[in-house]
Amino acid sequence: MAAGIGLRNTGRFTALMRRNGRAESRGPRERGDGTRSFLITLIAVLFLAAFLSPLLRTATFAIKSTDQISQPGSPVYPADPATLEYQGESLDVFNVPIDGATRQLALLQRGRTESQFVDPANPEAPPITWQGSWRTLEPAWMFAPHWENFAEVWDLIDYPRLLFNTVAIAVIGTIGTILSCTLVAYGFARFRFPGRNLLFTVLIATIFLPTAVTIIPTYTLFVELGWVGTWLPLLVPAFFANAFDVFLMRQYFMTIPTEMDEAAAIDGAGPFRTLVSVLLPQAWPVVVAVAIFHLVYSWNDFFGPLIYLSAQPDLQPLAVGLSRFNGIHYRNPELIQAGTLMTMIIPVVAFLLTSRFFTRGIVITGVEK
């Protein structure tokens, strides 16, 4: 990979990709670095723990029961009130303080001043009598993940359909983006024509343009065309390139030497042929990066599908479906959190598998400007 990156400042970028890259270390480690290294790493770990703790909360809430969430003082982990099957009855288990120790006992006989308990570890033994009101006791909890929450959400929001819509919109849009951005980036990177620099500046300036200033006529246009309520307003613009991805690809193309283009031209290859058989085979990392960017962008997109598909629940992607689901089932936080996980799992896993391409793309667009 390192040899094929071909970026303008290859050294800097490969260093970025390398873990703990030696090339960038600033001289030998000094004395006392062990402690300092421990401290810095500790700070980073603490920051990361706080930063990612919402994920842990979501993961645990997604497999809790509604009852547990509404119960103050319930455990952090998913759990159900512990019970004991005793002679055909289901007994609640409580934390009972006896002789200075807390024991988990099943309540057999409720009483205001004294109650009788069965020891779940030894149900055959005679009941234990405890002095005090059972109402003051804390219930005991038993670890119990409610995996069925995911199945419930799966049916409730019609997950397969939403997932299909999300993937279909993302994939078609990605194809359009790659096709159009490759052509446009090739045009800007390899051809001289009057007004090229001005047009490129205009292209970059569109990144800073507030969406609001174009949305009203665009929406009206799509209404007139009868496209509102279909995927077309989301898909068609993708086939007309966008500034961010064109910039990314153009920067990459410009790092590829022109000698091979010229050789191909001498052999009689036209500009299009040169692009397909000379440039693209060397540029696949940037094509992958653009594909991932667009997939994530499309998965994340909320406002577009919201305004164009609000009357067509069957055509909506996950983001809009999840927001609608939240509006209906807000009383069931565990279902909301399960749905949230089901919405984010695919982009997150895709990112973890391809993080190298991703960060490199951001670096090119961010630093090279």
Added chain:
Amino acid sequence: MAVLTQPRSRRLARPRGLAWRRALWGYVFISPWIIGFLVFTLGPMIATLGFTFTNINLEQAKPLQFVGLRNYEKLLNDPTAIHSLSVTFRYMLLALPVAVGLPFVVALLLHSRHLRATGAFRVLVFMPYVVPFVAGVLIWQGMLGSEGNGWINNFLQLIGIEHPPDWLESTTWIYPGLVIMGVWGIGAGVIIYLAGLKGIPTELYDAARIDGAGAWASLRNVTIPMMSPVVFYTLVLAVVEVLQYFLVPLVLKNGTGEPGGSTLFYNLYLYKNFFAFQDMSYGATLAWVLFGITLLLTLLLFWGARRWVYYAGEAR
């Protein structure tokens, strides 16, 4: 024309024709963007500007009329519009330092030569960036909850703050709450800052050390000046983004502007005028005013940049 062409210039015409043909190919290749730009950007922009001088409406019950500057006059006398603009600016005051500063601090931390397992840290800091934003809002909504299930308030109570704020229901605390929600978006900024930090020549640090600079002095006199272009880029992008901010409150509060109008951001008001009230001309006016403010602030930033942004030659 061919008749008038001199033999000498005909000789020149050949390469010229070839260059012209290359240029034509260039236009052909960029044409998808040109067409898209005209149809989806420039055309709509001009149309939006045109709308601001009319009474155009989705329903159009009254006949279409030219109304001059009446829409702009309405905006200046619209207390809701002024309020929504102040909401956006209030949020901006709080969000900008975090959006620009926090990624910088995190990047410094991740760049430290004392840190172990930097690769894993980088991936994990960036990861929330790919979480779809609706999912992010719902995750943080639970996190910031105040009914015993919000981990932030649980933590604050644990360290002795008995009455932690009701983040999402208070007209004051909603802004810090929204800023906290936005922290998951720092990933891109961190990566860009990291790349900038790697680009600072080692010799500068060596020279600073020889001059007796400690860690703090070399941060102030080497790192920060060398990083100023990247900080500037991040700042401009953050200003443009914050001015358009409204999607999080839209999902969080269903576009109601609750609590007490504190989440009625300018852009939310704009979209409500168009999509809910179907008032195209007024929505368009709000949009052009937003565009004007964005342009003005960006120009101001570029003008101010001369004072503090340091470009170390072409090579950077």
